[in-house]
Amino acid sequence: MTDNTQQATFANLGLIPTLVERLVELEYHQPTPIQLQAIPHILAGKDMVGGANTGSGKTAAFALPILQQILQQDTPRRRGNFVSHLILVPTRELAAQVASNVKSYSYHLREQIKTVAVFGGVSVNPQMQLLRGGCDIIVATPGRLLDLVSSNAIKLDRVKTLVLDEADRMLSLGFTEELNNILALLPEQKQTLLFSATFPDKVTTLAKHLLSDPVDVQLQSAEESTLVQRVFSVNKGEKTAVLAHLIKQHQWRQTLIFVNAKNACNHLAQKLSKRGITAEVFHGDKGQGARTRVLDGFKSGEIQVLIATDIAARGLDIEKLPVVINFDLPRSPADYMHRIGRSGRAGEVGLGLSLIDYDDYHHFKVIEKKNKFRLEREQVAGFEVDDDQSEAYFLPMRPQPAPAGTGKKKKKKRNQLEM
Template sequence: MTSGQMAFDQLPLKPELQSRLSELGYRQPTPVQQQAIPLVLAGGDLLAGANTGSGKTAAFALPLLHNLVGKRASGGNFVSALVLVPTRELAQQVADSFVSYGAALKPKPKVLAVYGGVSVNIQMLALRGGADILVATPGRLLDLVSSNAVKLNKIQALVLDEADRMLSLGFTEELNQVLSLLPKQKQTLLFSATFPEEVQALARGLLHQASEIMLQNDDEPTLIQRVFTVNHERKTALLAELIKVNDWQQVLVFASAKNSCNRLAQKLAKQGITAEVFHSDKAQGARNRLLTAFKNGEIRVLVATDIAARGIDIDKLPVVINYELPRSPADYMHRIGRSGRAGASGEAITLICHEDYHHFKIIEKKNKFRLTREQYPGFEADEQVPESALARMDKPMAKPEGTGKKKRKKLPEINQQLWSKKS
């Protein structure tokens, strides 16, 4: 153990949690766990930023299990702690973590995940008698509240996981409806891998005398980022070449839209590479099966939209490839964070053609890095911009999944009404 590090058994967690951590092979907390767990145990509000794969889920799950299990209000469908997440996959993943960490606790914690795409009736039945920990996407949670399946007025702790996404305009209306149902006196925890400046201001509006942890750049990088410039017409061929030459057996490829995923999978098939697609048109059961098969190494290439950027946790995923750029610079960081997790080495490769150059510079500027442009032999980009690329530059970028057409109010205006200073 290096200087400044502690062991998990030095943290004031219940013996049952310590025993379970030992079974799971957890010996030393990561930096965010080491700093966050004592603060959460103390009951204060917290704003925590740390790299993807740095152990943020355990940083809030362990102290919440310590503080809240066995203390749920009786006599109704009450919940002790609410964890809000942006995607179905992340909801299930976080709930599974709570179940695993709390396996030795007595009474056994009741942990539920609720999200769309599956039967609401099953979730309503599961919520009878309430829950210690409820992990939810906002839309399905509001459906359950409207059906009187769950009560939120005795929540003791609220967590926004992937808080940057939860505070974005896409979730404004639903998030503020949820916030209006919660008691003002509670612990509020915000965790994310990225906190753009505009989101930090909104986040602080939800917190009261909060502690802050920002660790995104503290650790030695385990993820190598590379950028290849290529003509648009040769991008798929370069992707296939990289997969074959490197003999990657587990590759996550990001495209910007559902149609792009489908077309790319078809093009790769013509190159002799079988790929599956992962996007919101897939039924939830099919999405679950795809993720499980990919994690188990049964699928070599998974082509996904950004719904996979925040809901996939795979040990030692060797490579992530950005076939198309995300609209949001924050989503770029979440995409590449699927590799190089928990100290494992990984590689993130981005393929950019002429019409991507400007947007990638914006991604670099917002995320405060600069990458060397590389040319792959035999796939070099033209020095001059082709006429075909000029035509594509005039077209708007595809909207990310989950972006509605409905006009929404700006979050700060609503938060000022809902979140007056706590007494």
């Protein structure tokens, strides 16, 4: 695979010169492994399940063939309020990002190809205006798309290509009803493409019911990742102190911190502020305008520390983000990979840190098992785990003996590594 990737060019994947020239301008020098394997199959009209590490170029893998198919079709593209190609994504921010990428790839064709992003949290009227006369590509969140369909702003019965980006999330229970409603509006004959960094077994089984003789490309590989993973054991109640210490010690240019709840974002930001660290928050209770401003500020480097819920875990491309920290462990093992995948993207070296206390220990073992890796437990100098918790952190679980009442516990040797 490596040798083929080094020899391959976008031109010999079958892409037309206009697209290849644009990729040169964008400094896309060689196709990534997922692009190398996916593009020819998609150009040939095959259904596909495409799995690859975060930051591996999946958007270009499906967007470039779609753009070429639009340019090469013989019939008029835009008529009435119909759409030809539909890309479904789970979050507003990802909808805007994917649409921006598609528009960038088709920059020299902007008079010929119309791409529109539609998502909630903002007024629907400007989006309805953009859809007048139909469009070639819609990038949409499911709820807003159904709103537009019910308002007769768009029709889906002539869709030629359906893409589920972050497909594992799109096929999860939270989107089941909306996705089923959308699928009922689509024609039976279409090309269906599913892309994600993770495909749990249940999702893979469900996905195959949507596809016709699909090509299955799975390229997730810890060995090929440029992301370093580390896990630090801490005493219960000391996570904030350890987090503040790490931020000050390493002076990271940017730090993305994940927690599990909206109120936890604000609470942690307040506690860091008392320790001299200014942090912004990013969660679903913020209005779309505020969310956009915060995310843009973080991407530009104006905001150095961002505390977010999992709405920031999926697909967002933050260039050269040095570190992601799990202050709270994600409830889903798959979300762990999506979170840390905000760092180490596009071949850049990145770091994914997790802070675990006694209550997190078993859940982190589940995350390791599901994602097929094992990390050494480390400690931060000055914040070592108490002796009475060290066995639970670092040794296999065993039946607990009855209280002896006398004698002292033998001190365990603990793994203590400097960052």
